[in-house]
Every structure is written in structure tokens, then in C-alpha cells.
Amino acid sequence: MTLLTVLGMLVFLCTSVWLAVALDTACRGWISGQGADRADGPLRTAALWLTQQRLTTEAPDRMNALLSIAGYMALALTGLALVPLGPDTALIALPTSVVLWGACEALVVVVVFLHGWSPNAPLAMIGAYRYVAIGLPIMLLSMFVLIAAALPAQSLDLRDIVTSQADVWNLIRQPLGLPLFLLLGLSLTLRGPFDYADSADLAGGTSVEASGPDRLGWQIARLAMLTEFSAMAATVFLGGYLGPVLPGPLWIALKTLLVMTLVIGLSHLAARMPVSRMMSLIWMILLPLSFADLIWAGLVAL
Amino acid sequence: MGMTWITRLAAGARVPVFIAMGDGAPAAALTLSRHPGLSVVDTPRAASILLVAGQMPDALIPYLHRLHDQLPHPRATLLWQSPPIPSLPDAIAVDADDDIGRAVADVFAAVLEGKRASAPDILPDAPPSEWRGVGPHGQGGKGMMGGTPYGRPMAMTDDDIRDRLALDSYTAAFGPFLPFFPPGLVLTLTLQGDVIQKVVVTHPPFDHDGSPLATLLNLLGLPALATRSLGDRADDPVLRRLIQLSGARFAIPSGLGRLPDGSDVRTRFDRMTGAAPDAASQDAGDTTLEHLLVGLEWHAAMLVLCSLDPATLRDICKNSDTGDQDETQGESESEMHAGHMS
Numbered sequence A: 001m002t003l004l005t006v007l008g009m010l011v012f013l014c015t016s017v018w019l020a021v022a023l024d025t026a027c028r029g030w031i032s033g034q035g036a037d038r039a040d041g042p043l044r045t046a047a048l049w050l051t052q053q054r055l056t057t058e059a060p061d062r063m064n065a066l067l068s069i070a071g072y073m074a075l076a077l078t079g080l081a082l083v084p085l086g087p088d089t090a091l092i093a094l095p096t097s098v099v100l101w102g103a104c105e106a107l108v109v110v111v112v113f114l115h116g117w118s119p120n121a122p123l124a125m126i127g128a129y130r131y132v133a134i135g136l137p138i139m140l141l142s143m144f145v146l147i148a149a150a151l152p153a154q155s156l157d158l159r160d161i162v163t164s165q166a167d168v169w170n171l172i173r174q175p176l177g178l179p180l181f182l183l184l185g186l187s188l189t190l191r192g193p194f195d196y197a198d199s200a201d202l203a204g205g206t207s208v209e210a211s212g213p214d215r216l217g218w219q220i221a222r223l224a225m226l227t228e229f230s231a232m233a234a235t236v237f238l239g240g241y242l243g244p245v246l247p248g249p250l251w252i253a254l255k256t257l258l259v260m261t262l263v264i265g266l267s268h269l270a271a272r273m274p275v276s277r278m279m280s281l282i283w284m285i286l287l288p289l290s291f292a293d294l295i296w297a298g299l300v301a302l
Numbered sequence B: 001m002g003m004t005w006i007t008r009l010a011a012g013a014r015v016p017v018f019i020a021m022g023d024g025a026p027a028a029a030l031t032l033s034r035h036p037g038l039s040v041v042d043t044p045r046a047a048s049i050l051l052v053a054g055q056m057p058d059a060l061i062p063y064l065h066r067l068h069d070q071l072p073h074p075r076a077t078l079l080w081q082s083p084p085i086p087s088l089p090d091a092i093a094v095d096a097d098d099d100i101g102r103a104v105a106d107v108f109a110a111v112l113e114g115k116r117a118s119a120p121d122i123l124p125d126a127p128p129s130e131w132r133g134v135g136p137h138g139q140g141g142k143g144m145m146g147g148t149p150y151g152r153p154m155a156m157t158d159d160d161i162r163d164r165l166a167l168d169s170y171t172a173a174f175g176p177f178l179p180f181f182p183p184g185l186v187l188t189l190t191l192q193g194d195v196i197q198k199v200v201v202t203h204p205p206f207d208h209d210g211s212p213l214a215t216l217l218n219l220l221g222l223p224a225l226a227t228r229s230l231g232d233r234a235d236d237p238v239l240r241r242l243i244q245l246s247g248a249r250f251a252i253p254s255g256l257g258r259l260p261d262g263s264d265v266r267t268r269f270d271r272m273t274g275a276a277p278d279a280a281s282q283d284a285g286d287t288t289l290e291h292l293l294v295g296l297e298w299h300a301a302m303l304v305l306c307s308l309d310p311a312t313l314r315d316i317c318k319n320s321d322t323g324d325q326d327e328t329q330g331e332s333e334s335e336m337h338a339g340h341m342s
Helices: A002-032 A041-051 A062-082 A097-117 A122-150 A158-163 A177-188 A212-237 A248-269 A275-301 B005-010 B027-034 B058-068 B100-113 B212-219 B223-229 B237-246 B265-273 B289-293 B298-307 B310-319 B331-336
Strands: B015-021 B038-040 B049-053 B076-080 B092-094 B156-158 B167-174 B186-192 B195-203
Touching: A002 A041, A002 A062, A002 A212, A002 A248, A002 B223, A041 A212, A041 B005, A062 A097, A062 A212, A097 A122, A097 A158, A097 A177, A097 A212, A122 A177, A122 A212, A122 A275, A158 A212, A177 A212, A177 A248, A177 A275, A212 A248, A248 B237, B005 B100, B015 B027, B015 B058, B015 B100, B027 B038, B027 B049, B027 B223, B049 B058, B049 B100, B076 B100, B092 B100, B167 B195, B195 B289, B195 B298, B212 B223, B212 B265, B212 B298, B223 B237, B265 B298, B289 B298, B289 B310
Parallel strands: B015 B038, B015 B049, B049 B076, B076 B092
Antiparallel strands: B156 B167, B167 B186, B186 B195
8 A cells, every 4th residue: 555655656747847847948948939849849949968978076075975866856855755645644754754854944945055055166156055044034934834734633744734634725724825935936846936946047046057968867756756846835824635525635636736836937927136135124124023823824724 | 899779869868058258149049058969058068069259368368278078078169250369270160150059969969879079188197286295384375374285375364344354365367257257258267265355357359349248147046037038029019027026136135246336236136137227338437346246255246347348347347456477377377267157
């Protein structure tokens, strides 16, 4: 049974990585006014990256470069394994699964930093430091939002958080929760307004020196993280596997894709501001909002 | 050697092209990101084709060499409306009238299929200056702090102009091929973290119109809108609405990069998007890049640099420190910083 679940999740992960690329290209095509790309385009680009030479800088930290890609991927897989697929089904069934997820999320800051550190190059290094600067307050924000979501369930178990939404989803009970949580998603996946690591003003930031298979590995890990984040947001705010008629795993898959579409849309349509401006926005507006979310959740729970 | 299935698959990919803008680059080079078969990439490490557009002046040829060697194999170079470059004997010349997309796709296919040899390195795969065994510990310099390990000056603590927190200051040449840099511009920047401490104009920008709106939108994390802004429609209501919706205006801090004529990055952005009436021209006065950039973080500094119209930027560069009086900023030093795209 567990083996079957693992296989099912892996198939879902691959499909959703593919869908994420397709949605990304469709979004880009629509906004740029150029229309859709070929459906097999992403696969062909992946093949090209695989055939390209792996070039390095003069004195790279090879081990940490590999560790950052593998680590990013491992964090995405761990997070995905925490997602409940039914009342008792979760690959990693823990009474404190929210805490483990929080740890994974915090470690993303470390692997992204390592990715920028390892090429031994200025633009990559700037991306790495900037990511840490923004990563810390955004993690803080997400912790408040997650604790608020755990309050009605009175448990740190994701399975309980889902069952607590049987009557009304957290999306409605805590209207500030999901919008704030989506910002974390943009940051965890290095996207759009929160892409301070791999951004265009650094010609690709932590990825600027990555070529061939390294580039492919990093991009796949980013998309896996996007899937994982979307599944988590669906679990915490959209009632996870709960839903009529269709089986639970299908519901969570559909809701995951819905959140993923939202994140991708946001990443193409929202502008990124300079770091110091974003820092003020987070500390002075977004963090107080997440406090408000927590207080609101507490009052409702009373 | 026959093509493997994976090479065959790869041959159908959008061709990743890195554009090195030279002097008098064809105007079509700016809108190449709209070409359906090409993907204009931000870094040579992601490219298969190096496209040299326009003439590369002698002063920038060493930079071109370093850029060339940063493309992963298999790779090839095309010279688009560019005179032959002796150090690139294998490069393929493309004329003004040729279909550039077709030419790039053909060369890409030939290189992938192995019909055409991948271009060899121009520079030796060796440290840019000999450092092994130099110094008391063989670390390439004097002492354990400072000195020149790997043949380049080590970052050393220095006073920070912003918060007085003495961090390691780091000097390197940036440009001329950073994708968002005005074509031709090379700046030698001293950074602490990502805060600019010192600016020297090592090579001035070319007399080239560029596509400032697309560059700014890209810097603001809106690449799809940037591509849209390069379209044929002079007044695109959807573009305007999407830019408004994106909060791009709010993302730019007010007062950033103010010129003597009172305009800042935000007002210059408004003029580009058509949200504000076009001014006759920007007035640089005696503004220098030092005035504009020193003390700014990287992202903000790049927004300032790319918000200036080309003529104003050239005036500002003329006012600025060009490193002539400073003996440490010679060709030999920029040669030593074989860092990213520099």
C-alpha cells in the first residue's frame, strides 16, 4: 500500500512539474502576446541541458553545488510526503507534521544560499545573501500564518488540520491566511516578486554560472518545490483531500493545481521591488498583517 | 558518430542564444526575444550560440574572448553585421538581409549533429595570472590576509559609506555583456555586499538607442511584459493595463536616481510607459555616475542605470571618473578579474 502511494505521488510530482512548465509557458505566451509554445518544448530544452557541457568557474565548491540541488529536491520531497491523502494516509504521519514542514521551509534558505555560494562568483553570491535577507522575515510571517491555521484544529498534525476544515475551509475562516502564505510560496520557489536569488538584475543570480545538467537539476528542484508548496497550501487552507464524489487523492491533486496556477499567475504579473523596499513592506505591513491573522484565528477559536 | 535519441530531442529545442551587443548593432537584435525559434538567455552558461551583433571595438575584444569561453560545448559563434574577428576564425558571418533566425537554427543543428565542430576555447584554461608558489605560504600573495591569492586582490575590510559597518569590499569590472547593461558600458565597481561604494567608467556605452522600457520591465521581474513591450504595436492598451496592474510603479522607490531636471526613475518609467508626457530630453547637468549610484544597493542601482536615455547616460559617463588618473585601474587589472562576464 505504502509502495503504491509512493509511486502514485511520484507520478503526480512528475505530472505536476510538467504542468507547471506548461502553465508557465502559456502564461508567458499570453502576456507577451506571442501565443502558446510547442507542447514538447520544455522536454526538448531539458534534453539540450543534459547534452551540454557542465562548465564550472575557476574555483567552485563542487560538493556544495551538488548538495544544494539535491537538498532543494529532498526538501520538496519531504514536504510532499507530509501531505495527508486521506484521514489516516500520509507517507510521513507525524503528530507534529507542521513543525517538520516548518523546518524544511527554513532549510530552503540554506540550500539556496549554498547554491549561490558554490560557484565562487560575485552575482551568484549577491543573490545568495539577498535571499537570506528576505528569507528570514518571510519565514517568520509564514510561521504566524501556519500557527493560526493550526489553532482551530488544536493540533500540529496536518491530518487534524484537514479534518478541522470539514465544515468550513481555513480560506474562509482566516481570509488573510492564504494570500500571505502565497507570498511564502513565491519566495520558496524563487519566483516573480519574491525572486531575490535568481533574478534578472543579477543575470540569473545563484544560477548565473550553472550550465548543462546542473541548470536542469536546479530548475526541476524549483518546480518540485512549487508542487510541494501548492499541495501544502491546499492542505492547510483549501481543506486538503476533503470533497464530495471524487476520491480524496484526486481532490488534493486538483486543489494543488489550482494553487499552483495562482502562484504562477502572480509570478508573471506582479513586479519585484528592490530589497530594502521589500524589507520595509514585510516588517511594517505584512508581518503586522500576519499578527492580525493570528489574533483573528485565536478569537474565532475562543 | 550517429545522433543519439537525446541529441535528436535537443535539436528541436528553442535555440538558446546569448547576444553580445557591439557598436551599431542591428535594431532587430533588440527584439530577438520575440523570435519564436530562439530563446535569448541572460548568461553565456545557458547558451549554445554566441551572437555578436554589430562591430566589437578592439578595447572590448578581451572581454569577448572571456565571454566566448563561458559557453558550454557544443557551441558556435555568429557575427551579425560585424566585421570578421581574427581570434574567432570559425565564426559564421550573417548579413543584414539574412534571416537571422534561420541562420542561428542552421548552425545550432549542425553543431548538435556533429557536422560542425564545437568552437574551441580562445584563452588557455589556466589562472589569469600565475599565483602558485608565490608568497611565503604559496598562496599567491603576501600574508594570510590581503595579498593576491589566485592572482587577484583579496577582498579586504573597508569603511562602509552607508552604515559604517566595515565589511569586505570587492572591486571588479561589470559589463559590457551583462544583458541589462547599456551596450558597450563597462563599469569597475567597488562593492560591499551589494552596496556600491565606488564607480569608475572603464568603457563608455555605444551610441545606441537600446530598449529601455523592456530592460526596466525585466529588472522589475516582468520578462513576459518586457517581451510584449518590444512588439510592433505603438500604443498597446493591454500592455499599459498589465503594467499598471503589476504594481511596477509602486515597486520603484520614489526619488531614486534624481537628475537636475527633477526627474527620478519613476517619472522616467512613466514617460516610457506613456503614463506621463514625454519630456524633450533628460538634463544630466554635471551629474556623475558617482552621484547617482554610490550608496545604492545593486537592484536599485541597475534600475537607475537603465532608466537613463542613452544620450543622457553618455553625458553622465563623460562627467564621471574614467580611471585615467588612477594607476591601479589599467587594462592589466581588469584582465586579472576574470570573474563573471567581466
